[in-house]
Amino acid sequence: MISNLSDTQNKPALRMEWLVPAAFIALVAVLVVPLPPIAMDALIAINFALSGLVLATAANMRKPLDFSVFPALVLGTTLLRLGINIASTRLILGMDASTPEAGRAVAGSVIEAFGEIAAGRNPIVGLSVFAMLVVVQFVVVTRGSVRMGEVSARFALDALPGRQMAIDADVASGAITAKEASERREVVLREADFHGAMDGAGRFVRGDAVAGIVIVLVNIVGGFLVGMIQKNWTVAESLRVFTLLAVGDGLVTQIPAFLVATASGLVAAKAASGETLGAEIPRQLGARPVTLWIVAGLLAVLAMTPLPTVPLLGASLLLAAAAWWIGRVQIAAQQLAAQTERSALSASESLEDALVIEAISIDLGLDLLMLAHEERAESGLLSLVAGVRRRLAMELGVVVPSVRIRDDPNLSTDSYVIRMRGAAVGGGVLRPRHMLVMDSKGGVPDVAGELATEPAFGLPAIWVDASSAKNLEGQGFAIADAGGVLATHLLEVLRKKAWELITLEETAKMLERLRARSPNLASMLAPPAWSLDRIRGILQELLREGVAIRDIEKIAELMVSMPATALAEQTVAVVRSVISIDVCDRLITRNSSGKRILHAVWMDEHMMISSGALVAASRSVVPEAAAAEKLLRCVAPGLRDLLRQGLPAVVVTPTHFRATVSRALRGRLGDVSVIGREEIPDGVELVLAQISHAEAVQ
Secondary structure (H helix, E strand, O other), X not given: OHHHHHHHHHHHHXXXXXXXXXXXXXXXXXXXXXXXXXXXXXXXXXXXXXXXXXXXXXHHOOXXXXXXXXXXXXXXXXXXXXXXXXXXXXXXXXXXXXXXXXXXXXXXHHHHHHHHHHOOOOHHHHHHHHHHHHHHHHHHHHHHHHHHHHHHHHHHHHHHHHHHHHHHHHHHHOOOOHHHHHHHHHXXXXXXXXXXXXXXXXXXXXXXXXXXXXXXXXHHHHHHHHHHHHOOOOHHHXXXXXXXXXXXXXXXXXXXXXXXXXXXXXXXXXXXXOOOHHHHHHHHHOOOHHHHHHHHHHHHHHHOOOOOHHHHHHHHHHHHHHHHHHHHHHHHHHHHHHHHHHHHHHHHHHHHHHHOOOOEEEEEOHHHHHHHOHHHOOOOHHHHHHHHHHHHHHHHOOOOOOEEEEEOOOOOOOEEEEEEOOEEEEEEEOOOOEEEEEEOOOOOOOOOOEXXXXXXXXXXXXXXXXXXXXXXXXXOEEEEEHXXXXXXXXXXXXXXXXXXXXXXXXXXXXXXXHHHHOHHHHHHOOOOOOXXXXXXXXXXXXXXXXXXXXXXXXXXXXXXXXXXXXXXXXXXXXXXXXXXXXXXXXXXXXXXXXXXXXXXXXXXXXXXXXXXXXXXXXXXXXXXXXXXXXXXXXXXXXXXXXXXXXXXXXXXXXXXXXHHHHHHHOOOOOOEEEEEHHHOOOOOEEEEOOOOHHHHHO
C-alpha cells in the first residue's frame, strides 16, 4: 500500500523530469527546422516569460542555494535566445515578399511591433536605442555580474577548508550531532559547486551579448544586400525594412538577455542573510529616517533654484512623508517591544515572586492602603516602618531586612497581618480615619467611641474620630493614629522575634563587619574552633533573652575566651554577666528622688522546691509543659501586680537556674524578662512584688 502511494506521488515528478530534456532537443530542432512567423511569436513570448520568471525568482530568494539551478537556466535561456536569433535571421534574409510593406511581417508580429516601437520610420533612432541597450548590458551589467561571480567562486573555494574544519570542531565539542555535521558539509560543498558554476554562467551571459550584436549586424548588412540585389528595392527601402526587422529581432532577444544578466548580478550579490531583497532593501534604506530627511531637505533646496520646482518639491515632500511615517512606525515598534518585554518580565517576576518568601511583610486590607500612600510619605506607614528598622538597629544591633508592604484581597478591608517568612506573627484591625485612645493607667478610656484592643500590648482602647481626639489631648490619654498603632505593633513583634532574623547569611555579614574593624578578633572566630552555626546559635539565644548584640566586638571577645567545649547556655550566661548593665537598663525605673529601682517578682529556690517546679524543670534542658505551668503559677500573681502598675514584667531568680526559668516562661507570659540576682547592677534597688507563698502554689 505504501509502495503504491509512493509510486503515485512520484509520477508527476517523473513526467516533469522529461520536460527539460525535451525542451533542449526542441531548441536543437529550432536551429535546423524553419519556423513559421506564428511559431516565432510563441517562442518570443516564452522567452520573455522565462526571463521574467528568472529575474523575479532571483529577487525573492533568501539565499543563493534557494536558486541553485540558476547556472543551468542561464545556459538554457541562452540557447533559447540563440535559437530565436537563428530562426528569425532565416526568416528575415529568406523572406518571400515582393514589396517592402509585405516584408515587415515575415519574422512575426512581435518582431515587427518591437521594430516599429524602437525605430518607427527612422532607422537611426532604432539603431541608437539598440546600441544603448547593448552597451548597458555588455559593459555594465554583464561585466559586473561576471566579476562578482569570479570573486564569489574564489572566496568560496578559499573558505572551504576552514569551514570544514569548523564543522569538525563543532562535532568534537559536542555542539552538533554527526547528522547535523553531515548536513552542513553538504551545504558547504553545494555552495562551492554553485559559485563555481556561476563563474562559468557569467561567460554564457557575456557571450550572449556579443552574439546579439553580431546577429543584428548580419541582419542589417545581409538584408541590405538581399533587398538591393535580389528584390531590386531602393537603398532607402532596403535600409528601412531590414533595419526595422534587425532592431526588432535584437530587442526581442536582448531585453530577455538583459533580464537574465540582471538576475545573474542579483544572485552573485545576494548574501545568505535569510531575507529576500524585497524585505532587505526597504528595511535598510529606511533604517534611519534622518537620512531621508537629509535627502528631502536637499531636494527642497534644489527646488528653490532655476531647476523645475514641481518634480523636485514633489519628491522632497514624498521623502519627508516617508521619513515621518517610518519614524512613527519605528517608535511604535519600540514601544510595543518594550511593552512586550515588560509584560514578559512582569510575568517572569510574578512567577519568581510566588517562589520568594519575604523575611518580613505586612499584608493590608484594601482600606488600609492609604496608610502607605506617597502623599503621606513623611508620616505614612513607609516612614514609620523605616523608623522601626532604625530603632531596632540601635536597640538590639539587628539589621532588619526590608519590610514588604502589599495588599491582600483575602483580608477584610480594615485588617492587617504581620508575617515573618510567610507565617503570620501578628495582626489586628485598624480604623485609618480615626485615632486610637488609650488610658495611661491601663483602664478603659472613658470616652465615646468604638471599643477596641491595642494590638501590641493588648490594652483596652477606644477608636475616636480625629476631631474628637484633638479635644482629648493633655487629659492623660495616649493617642495614636492607625499607622502609629501598626508601627508600634511591628516594633514589639520584631523585638520578640528578632532572634529569627539572625540567619547564617546575616551571621556571616556580621562577621564581615567585625573583620573590617577587628580582623584579629574575627580570625579567632573562624573554623574549626568556631562554626558559623555555633556563633549564630549564641547570638540567637542572646536575643531570645532580650540582650542586645549591638556591641558585637565585646560579645566576640567573651566568646573566644570561653573553652571550645562550652555550651551555648554557658556562653550566654558569661555574656549576660559582663554586660549586665545593658541587660537591666531598659527594665530599671526611677522614683521621685531619682533613685534607680528595679520592680520584679522574686522566685527563690525554696518557693520552686515547695511548688515542685524546680524538680520537674530539671528533668530536661527544655522544661516540660507541666513544669512550665508550675513555674507560671509561682510568678503570675506578682507579674499581674506589676502590669497593673504599668511596670515591666520582670522575674528575679538565683543566677544558677535563671536559664531554666527563662525557657519555661518564654512564650507563655508575653514579654517577661528573667534576671539573675547577680546580674542586677550595683546602685539599683530591688523592689519585690508582694505575693504570698500560698497564693503562688495554688
